[in-house]
Structure formats: structure tokens, C-alpha cells
Amino acid sequence: MAPSSAPRVAVIGAGMAGVSCAAQLQQCGIAVTLFEKSRGLGGRLATRRNEAGVAFDHGAQYITAHTPAFAQYLERLREAGSAAVWQPRRAATRDAAHPWQVGTPGMSALLKPLAATLDLRTQHTVDALRRDGDGWQLCCDGIELEQRYAAVVSTAPAPQTRALLAIEPLLQQALDEVRMAPCWALMLCLREPLPVDIDAQRHDRGAIAWLARQASRPGHAPAAQAWVVHASPEWSTEHRELSADAAAHALQRELVQALGMPLPAVSFAQAHRWRYALTTRALGQPFLASTDGSLLAGGDWCLGPRVECAWQSGVAIAGALAQRLLR
Ligand SMILES: Cc1cc2nc3c(=O)[nH]c(=O)nc-3n(C[C@H](O)[C@H](O)[C@H](O)COP(=O)(O)OP(=O)(O)OC[C@H]3O[C@@H](n4cnc5c(N)ncnc54)[C@H](O)[C@@H]3O)c2cc1C
Numbered sequence: 001m002a003p004s005s006a007p008r009v010a011v012i013g014a015g016m017a018g019v020s021c022a023a024q025l026q027q028c029g030i031a032v033t034l035f036e037k038s039r040g041l042g043g044r045l046a047t048r049r050n051e052a053g054v055a056f057d058h059g060a061q062y063i064t065a066h067t068p069a070f071a072q073y074l075e076r077l078r079e080a081g082s083a084a085v086w087q088p089r090r091a092a093t094r095d096a097a098h099p100w101q102v103g104t105p106g107m108s109a110l111l112k113p114l115a116a117t118l119d120l121r122t123q124h125t126v127d128a129l130r131r132d133g134d135g136w137q138l139c140c141d142g143i144e145l146e147q148r149y150a151a152v153v154s155t156a157p158a159p160q161t162r163a164l165l166a167i168e169p170l171l172q173q174a175l176d177e178v179r180m181a182p183c184w185a186l187m188l189c190l191r192e193p194l195p196v197d198i199d200a201q202r203h204d205r206g207a208i209a210w211l212a213r214q215a216s217r218p219g220h221a222p223a224a225q226a227w228v229v230h231a232s233p234e235w236s237t238e239h240r241e242l243s244a245d246a247a248a249h250a251l252q253r254e255l256v257q258a259l260g261m262p263l264p265a266v267s268f269a270q271a272h273r274w275r276y277a278l279t280t281r282a283l284g285q286p287f288l289a290s291t292d293g294s295l296l297a298g299g300d301w302c303l304g305p306r307v308e309c310a311w312q313s314g315v316a317i318a319g320a321l322a323q324r325l326l327r
Contacts, residue, residue: 006031007325008147010138012126012164013155015043016111016307017299020314021153023114028322033147034118035140037125040108041115044277045307047106048187050268054224056187056214057107058272061200061228062086063307064098069315070308074101082109084218088199105219110307126154129164129295136294150325151294153317155310157276158283158301168295171288178301181233182240183209183277186251189268190225196259207235207254225264229255233278240273247271279305286316293324 006029011022014036022032046059063083065071077083078101086102103109121140128139129152136149154161158178165171199216203209214226229251231239239247248271256263279301287298298313300306 007150008033009151009153009321009325010035010126010136010147010149011153011155013043013299014038014041014111014115014120014122015155015299016045016310017314017317018043018153018155019111019115019118020311021155021298021318022118022314024315024318025321026118028318028326030322030325032118033149034115034120035124035126035138036120036122039122041111041120041122042108044274045103045107045110047103047108048272050187050189050270052189052268054189054214054226054268055106055220056226056228057102057212057217058185058187058228059274059277060107060307061210061212061230062095062100062102063110064095064100066098066308067312070311073311077103077110077113080113082113086217088212088216090198090200090202102217102219109219126164129167131167134292134294151296151321153321154297155299155314157299158279159276161297161299165295165297168290171290171295171297174283174288175297177281178279178283179281180276180301181278181280182236183233183274184231184236184239184242184247184251185272185274186227186229186231186248186255187268187270187272188227188229188252188255188266190227190264191267192264193225194227194259194264195261203232203258206258207231208251208258209233209235211255226268233280236273236277240275242273244271244273247273279309282309286313287320289320293320296321 008031022034044059162175199213209232210230283302300310302313303309
């Protein structure tokens with residue numbers, strides 16, 4: 001726990017970047033408040049349950065570690081029982097060189113140990129930032145908070161961070177270079193098993209980019225005929241403004257075509273639009289900072305479309321801020 005006289009930092013967004021940043025700042029003795037607009041933490045590391053209690057990992061599918069530091073972080077999570085290696089029968093070779101790791105019982109579990117002691121304010125949407133002397137004040141859901149922060153870190157996806165940084169046109173200009181594509185995800189329960197001998201399949205062409213049998217994932221109920229299907233970035237962009245119901249119907253039709261067979265009877269189908277799902281053009285550096293170093297922004301959009309990139313960005317921001325605030 002940080003002493004009450006410690007500098008206080010506001011971190012916006014409780015995905016991998018925000019949580020790893022906040023946890024590392026706290027470890028350095030810096031007081032942190034983590035603001036998240038959703039009801040829980042995880043961001044795109046998401047697990048959703050339907051009314052029957054069936055779990056769907058409908059955002060990030062698996063994590064790979066390309067650096068020793070992130071591999072160590074995942075190893076600690078495996079030892080704590082929050083992560084496991086997923087070995088699906090797969091018709092996909094990309095990333096085959098690195099073990100596929102997942103959160104258990106769901107992807108958001110990857111953040112729970114890190115977030116356990118953080119001051120996390122869920123259902124708090126930060127909608128404006130205001131300079132106050134050499135510090136910052138935040139406006140949440142239209143209300144200005146009393147607390148003053150020595151620094152603010154935004155880890156919202158690039159377009160949402162851009163909207164928050166209206167006071168820093170130079171940072172906004174840098175953000176204009178970043179591109180993020182949407183992804184429609186379909187969560188599906190079938191009454192009978194799908195007659196295919198794969199648990200995960202990537203398609204490089206067509207409307208369907210990915211499908212995964214949820215029961216094959218460590219921590220998921222083995223009996224449920226639950227699948228997560230992702231549309232390709234092209235299809236998702238073209239159909240970005242569909243309603244969730246229309247997208248659920250259209251994606252079932254596309255799935256029938258991609259598999260070349262009819263689906264068994266469907267007992268549950270729900271679509272979710274990830275408006276900013278995958279970074280297609282990254283910033284090319286681990287984070288952005290204002291000239292005085294008190295306003296910073298990061299996330300996967302800095303380095304690439306992977307959870308490890310979000311982690312690297314969050315850790316890099318924490319390192320830079322700790323150096324500045326504790327000198
Ligand atoms: C469909 C899909 C499949 C993917 N598959 C993989 C995969 O297999 N492997 C892989 O490595 N990566 C994958 N990714 C990418 C991976 O999920 C991301 O790279 C990573 O989770 C991004 O973490 P982040 O912290 O940068 O952002 P996010 O997880 O998006 O976190 C940002 C948080 O900020 C919050 N927020 C936004 N605005 C505000 C505001 N104004 N106030 C408060 N809170 C705010 C959001 O609610 C969110 O929780 C996938 C992503 C998607 C969507």
C-alpha cells in the first residue's frame with residue numbers, strides 16, 4: 001500500500017495495458033486509481049456467460065510470449081492457477097512456434113491476480129481531462145472529481161484515447177497515424193456436436209476468420225456445445241453498423257458457407273461488436289507522453305495487435321512515470 005503522501009496517478013482502462021501499468025506503479029510506492037467504464041476488468045481479455053451459465057471467451061483467443069519478460073509473467077500466472085496452456089486440435093499453423101496460453105477459468109482471469117490490491121473504479125467513464133497547476137483533474141460521467149492527480153495515463157483504444165487528449169494536439173496528431181479494425185464475434189450454442197474434428201480453425205479468406213470450441217479450453221465446461229466465431233476484419237468493417245441481432249443471423253449464414261455443411265439446431269446465438277479490436281497500423285513506440293511527462297497514453301495500439309504488446313506498453317509507461325515521480 002502506498003503512503004498517503006505518495007504522488008497519485010490516474011490510469012484509464014482496466015485491460016492488460018492499464019492493469020499492468022497500475023500494478024507496477026503501485027509496486028514502486030505510487031498511489032494509483034484505475035478507472036474502467038465497464039462493469040469488470042479485462043477489456044478485450046473478455047469472458048461472457050449466457051443465462052445458462054455457458055462461458056465464452058469472445059475477445060482475445062490465446063496469448064503467446066515472444067519475450068522472456070512476458071514469458072516469466074505468464075509462468076507466474078500458470079503457477080497461481082490463473083493461466084494454462086491450450087492445446088486445441090487445430091487447423092491453423094500461425095503462432096505454432098509459441099505455446100498458446102489462456103486464462104482460467106476465462107481470459108479475464110489473466111488480470112485478476114495483478115488487480116487484486118488495486119483501487120479499481122468500475123463503471124466510471126472518464127470523459128474529460130483538465131490541467132490544474134502542474135497536476136490533473138478528471139471528469140467522470142459528467143462530474144468533476146475532487147481528487148487531483150500528478151499524472152494521467154490513458155490506455156483506452158487509440159480512437160477513444162484521441163478523444164480524451166483534446167488538450168494535447170501533438171499527441172492527437174501522433175494518434176491519427178494508428179489504425180484499428182473492428183471484429184464481430186458470434187457466441188453460439190448448438191444442441192448437437194458440430195461434426196468436425198477440430199477445436200480451433202483459422203480461415204485466411206472469406207467472412208469467417210476464426211472459430212473455437214469453448215469446451216476445448218482449460219477451465220470451460222467440457223460438455224457444452226459452445227463455439228466462438230470471429231468475422232474477418234474486412235467483413236466486420238463492411239458490416240460495422242449492423243445491429244447485434246442482424247450480425248448474429250448473418251454470421252450463422254456465413255459459418256454454414258465456410259464449413260460447407262448445415263449447423264445442428266442452435267440453442268443460443270449472440271453477436272458482440274468489438275469496435276476497436278485489432279491494431280492494423282501501430283504507433284511504433286511503446287507509449288506517447290506530453291512534453292512535461294504528466295500525460296501518457298498507451299495500449300496494444302503502440303506496438304501491435306497482441307496482448308503481449310499491451311503488457312509491454314503498460315510496463316514501459318510505469319517505468320517512465322516512476323522515474324519521473326520518484327526522482
Ligand atoms: C476479437 C479479438 C480477438 C483477439 N485475439 C487475440 C489473440 O488471439 N491473441 C492476442 O494476443 N491478442 C488478441 N487480441 C488483441 C488483444 O485482445 C489486445 O491486444 C489486448 O487485450 C489489448 O489490451 P489493452 O489494455 O491495450 O486494451 P483493452 O483491452 O481494449 O483495454 C482498454 C480498456 O479501456 C476502457 N476504456 C475505454 N475508454 C474508457 C474511458 N473513457 N474511461 C474508462 N475506461 C475506458 C475499456 O472499457 C477497456 O476495458 C484480440 C482482440 C479481439 C477484440
